[in-house]
Amino acid sequence: MPTNPKQSEDRPEGDRIAKLLARAGVASRREIERMIADGRITLNDKPVETPATFLTTLEGVSVDGKPVAGPEPTQLYAFHKPTGLITAERDASGRATIYSALVNAMPKDAPRVMPIGRLDLNTEGLLLLTNDGGLKRQMELPANGIPRTYRARAFGDVTQEQLEALIEGVEIDGVRYGSIDANLERASGSGKNQWIEMTITEGKNREVRRVLEYLGLKVNRLIRTAYGPFRLGDLPRGRVARIRKGDLDRFRSSLKRDRK
Template sequence: MTDSNKPEGERIAKLLARAGVASRREVERMIADGRIALNGEKLTTPATILQHLRGVTVDGKPVGKADRTRLYRFHKPSGLLTAERDPKGRPTIYTALRNALPQDAPRLMPVGRLDLNTEGLLLLTNDGELKRAMELPSSGVPRTYRARTFGDITQGQLESLIEGVTVDGVNYGRIDANLERRTGRNQWIELTLTEGKNREVRRVLEHLGLKVSRLLRTAYGPFVLGDLPRGAADELKKHEVERFISELKKGSR
């Protein structure tokens, strides 16, 4: 396609993701559910090309101007769902975030998920494009966990995970795992991976014959949990976020 034939503007899903409405995939679902309209007319396809978001509404509310990309840390406690709402009425991360974030915080989306009983670092952003880029395995963003386990394991067995492993027909990629300390048959294990498949750490460790009693994410990319108190949240500095986005873009070339 020549430059003269290229459509002017971008797909609405990409624009809305950049504006912090939702990820592109979620925007596509919202369009299918009839929640997004342009000048009062419900949109039927995410392939709609626009130059701007004027006239676009979500659930009847106008879409505001896109804020700069912002990234927050949240120390997720165990027992919270990484979801906006739960049909069973269980508490979600947003229940805790209402008290942890300032009143003027933007609408935030979690970068990846943590299971109900997994705690630790959960990053949140207002930028759907950044969310998607950080979650893609092809981006190679490392996530580090510490797991308290019970059972017999050797460092040699853990090192075999560097080649990847298949559990119940699911292939898991490279995992860098190290035995931290042991007391009897209880031990802490640190694991770093880049895929982040559903319940990956628990399933891999259970495959090795271990019982996981506690799982904590300590880092996501260059961002670490550090001494952030449980249930607390804070915003990462603008220059840290911009530097990370720059490195992420370099890696995707």
């Protein structure tokens, strides 16, 4: 005798609205939950009250009064983030966010996009943007080991030998950082700024700054120059460029092969 004969009948059909909206490129699931709490998402002109709203389609769903279409083809953009911008949609302290710059930088026909990973307030350089929540999660996952390359200008003394030792990883204040490929671009002599290139694969919070500070250096400029195969190149500060579909497709195929 079944203990819960109505279990299959009572189980909601479809997916949570946050999952569908993330897949459609509206925002991350966490951000969508905040948008629901703020009353910005409606279903058939009525505010959605809970993220635990199950739907089979996005028909009738609007965000900020604008209807949401179904999932669009995956797109990826490179943005040269300037310093002084928060990587978030909004900031409780009223600081400028990347979306302040993206209003004029993104193509007029571009979909809503989300940042892949973050760059802190004082870090500049390559920030990838996508309309695909699945791709965002896949690229941020530390287990996928996607390399991120930075150029750091730091004041103080360091040797190439010290930097090469980072290939074995390092533990700082109880936090273990994995293998880091670091090289002096050029030595400027004792007590002067050094340019150092570092490639990491975990992307832990403030990882590059903390590791260099651990070596006795003071970082005064930090630029991300690459994320996976995608490079900043000569993209002007504050500008956006769409990644070509062929390049994106090849990258996604390599991710699938690596995970087998």
